[in-house]
Amino acid sequence: MSLSSKQSDANHGQEEEISSVKLASGEQTEDVDPWAISTFVVKSVPWNQLNGRGKAKRVLWDYIFRPIFLLFLIYMFICSLDFLSSAFRLLGGTAAGEVFTNSEILGNPIAGLMIGVLATVLVQSSSTSTSIVVSMVGNGLLTVDVAIFIVMGANIGTSVTNTIVAISQSGDRSQFRRAFAGATVHDMFNWLSVIILLPLEWATGYLYRLSDYAIRSLQIETLENANVKLLKAATEPFTQYVIKIDTDVITQIALSDAARNTTMIKVFCGKGNETTKCKFLFMNVAGKWDDWIIGLILLLVTLFILCSCLVLIVKLLNSIFAGHVAVLLKKFVNSDFPGCAKHFTGYVAILFGALLTILLNSSSIFTSALTPLVGIGVVTIERMYPLTLGANIGTTFTAILASLAQEGDKLSDSMQVSMCHLFFNLSGILLWYPVPFMRKIPIFLAKKLGNTTAKYRWFAGLYLLLMFFAIPALIFGLSAAGTLVLGCVLVPVAVVTLAIVVVNFLQKKRPDWLPKALRTWNFLPICCHSLKPMDSVITKLIACCPCRSADKAKSDSLELQA
Numbered sequence: 001m002s003l004s005s006k007q008s009d010a011n012h013g014q015e016e017e018i019s020s021v022k023l024a025s026g027e028q029t030e031d032v033d034p035w036a037i038s039t040f041v042v043k044s045v046p047w048n049q050l051n052g053r054g055k056a057k058r059v060l061w062d063y064i065f066r067p068i069f070l071l072f073l074i075y076m077f078i079c080s081l082d083f084l085s086s087a088f089r090l091l092g093g094t095a096a097g098e099v100f101t102n103s104e105i106l107g108n109p110i111a112g113l114m115i116g117v118l119a120t121v122l123v124q125s126s127s128t129s130t131s132i133v134v135s136m137v138g139n140g141l142l143t144v145d146v147a148i149f150i151v152m153g154a155n156i157g158t159s160v161t162n163t164i165v166a167i168s169q170s171g172d173r174s175q176f177r178r179a180f181a182g183a184t185v186h187d188m189f190n191w192l193s194v195i196i197l198l199p200l201e202w203a204t205g206y207l208y209r210l211s212d213y214a215i216r217s218l219q220i221e222t223l224e225n226a227n228v229k230l231l232k233a234a235t236e237p238f239t240q241y242v243i244k245i246d247t248d249v250i251t252q253i254a255l256s257d258a259a260r261n262t263t264m265i266k267v268f269c270g271k272g273n274e275t276t277k278c279k280f281l282f283m284n285v286a287g288k289w290d291d292w293i294i295g296l297i298l299l300l301v302t303l304f305i306l307c308s309c310l311v312l313i314v315k316l317l318n319s320i321f322a323g324h325v326a327v328l329l330k331k332f333v334n335s336d337f338p339g340c341a342k343h344f345t346g347y348v349a350i351l352f353g354a355l356l357t358i359l360l361n362s363s364s365i366f367t368s369a370l371t372p373l374v375g376i377g378v379v380t381i382e383r384m385y386p387l388t389l390g391a392n393i394g395t396t397f398t399a400i401l402a403s404l405a406q407e408g409d410k411l412s413d414s415m416q417v418s419m420c421h422l423f424f425n426l427s428g429i430l431l432w433y434p435v436p437f438m439r440k441i442p443i444f445l446a447k448k449l450g451n452t453t454a455k456y457r458w459f460a461g462l463y464l465l466l467m468f469f470a471i472p473a474l475i476f477g478l479s480a481a482g483t484l485v486l487g488c489v490l491v492p493v494a495v496v497t498l499a500i501v502v503v504n505f506l507q508k509k510r511p512d513w514l515p516k517a518l519r520t521w522n523f524l525p526i527c528c529h530s531l532k533p534m535d536s537v538i539t540k541l542i543a544c545c546p547c548r549s550a551d552k553a554k555s556d557s558l559e560l561q562a
Helices: 003-024 052-098 109-123 126-138 144-157 160-167 173-204 206-217 232-242 248-255 291-320 324-334 339-360 363-375 381-394 396-404 410-432 436-455 458-481 483-509 532-541 546-561
Strands: 268-271 274-277
Touching: 052 109, 052 160, 052 232, 052 291, 052 363, 109 126, 109 144, 109 173, 109 458, 109 483, 126 144, 126 396, 126 410, 144 173, 144 206, 144 410, 160 173, 160 363, 160 458, 173 206, 173 363, 173 381, 173 410, 173 436, 173 458, 206 410, 339 363, 339 381, 363 381, 381 396, 381 410, 381 436, 396 410, 410 436, 436 458, 458 483
Parallel strands: none
Antiparallel strands: 268 274
16 A cells, blocks of 8 residues: 555545534534534454353343343333422422413413413423313313413423433533434424424314314213322332322312312322321322422432433433444334335334333323433434324323313213314424425424534523423413413514514525525624624533533544544
8 A cells, every 4th residue: 555545544544534523513514413412433342262161251241131221221211201300399389370360361272372482391391281281171260261371381291201301411512412312303293293283273273163063972981980090000110119290189289278288298198988097208208398309309319310210311322332232223213114005114113112101190201211222313303203203192081081081061071172172283293294394394494503512502591491491480480461462572572582583584594585694694783693702602601511611621642643
């Protein structure tokens, strides 16, 4: 080989190495696809080259201990999600119950939507919030047409859990890019569906009419003790040993002011006269400490367990999904059916996601478990999307069971609310999935968010704060001031947002259609079209952040070597 060819190969290798560092730091390159599935390199020694000790070690570690340890971590991860839900219920369950009591504000569809978002975020469960709504409708405190918009908000709020899980993978920029996009594709679908279907329902009442027709066409009877515990049957022995939460208290607060001072910690167990004092880890402080104090302690411990389990799961998955195992799994999960049947692959994924969500009895657990797999590159965003849509359908199963538990004349209205939930998700799927162009919009928006968070990792926390807390609370506050005030604020914001979207599209696709001044946003102050000024401020505030320092040192080292 000539000296020039060796030099060329060396330069090429250095360029690839520097390119990978730029990608990891969040920079876009033309040659590297940041959304490409990770390439796994086979590092294991072939079985026939191992000695007796090496074979025994591989069998014990690779085939026995590591899978068992992974199952244990997954079990603890699912339990930590249950603890997270309990912690948020203790912290905000009373507030969640109280937000349902103002019938005047609930009459505003947008206010009802935001109440659904806030209540679901506070209790960390769309199943709980929709069950509360079903109970309130069954007791005559809410009408079906008002409850529809609260259920829409619950659909949005349920995706906060997997967004929190994605933030736990922020240590690696490439993984964080994919994980955050995989988590927020759920958000994008829900928000886009609400933007289209809420005005449509407000104007026509099609969900109300469709569900009413479906209820009248079915022979429905009350089903007592309508509750299915599949995954919880395995996790409750451990979670109930730590904390016992009486979720009915939130419903009681929503139904009656007299229950506002009731603790949500279950003190007595059993039924009727056969009640005994419950035994669990926090039983000695139950009633002595306020619920929010116990909830705060539980939240801090839970976040530590959740993050620890997630980090270990990701590392273990990276170790297990090495070489041929990863290749086979990726091909199985992400491949399409052969021939003309490939068009049905996504629909089968939707059904699969719905079935698993029904079995797990939680869409949050299902999507949160998928998020790390998207991060490490085993599942693509394009495959995560239909699985998420299936989870949205599967989560309506709990509300349907809750409505079947209602009695007599309450059954029809309660069942109608749960059917509205189902038809809303089906309508969203029909709107954003069958047409290929429409299917790409939520994925495109999620990838934009993934790229932004890969470049500015603090943006993930800002997104979480704004989308699930600040904006819903602000709009709810404006709704309390009256429909006129809400309209005067939201209409100009909507018009400006639409104009920005149109101009952005034309700048990329048809810049010659725009005046020269509008072909870029450079005529505006930089803070209006870039996050760099905010990033510089935040970087100064967290100048000692180890992840940024490590990335910068590694990048500088490689550039010096080049």
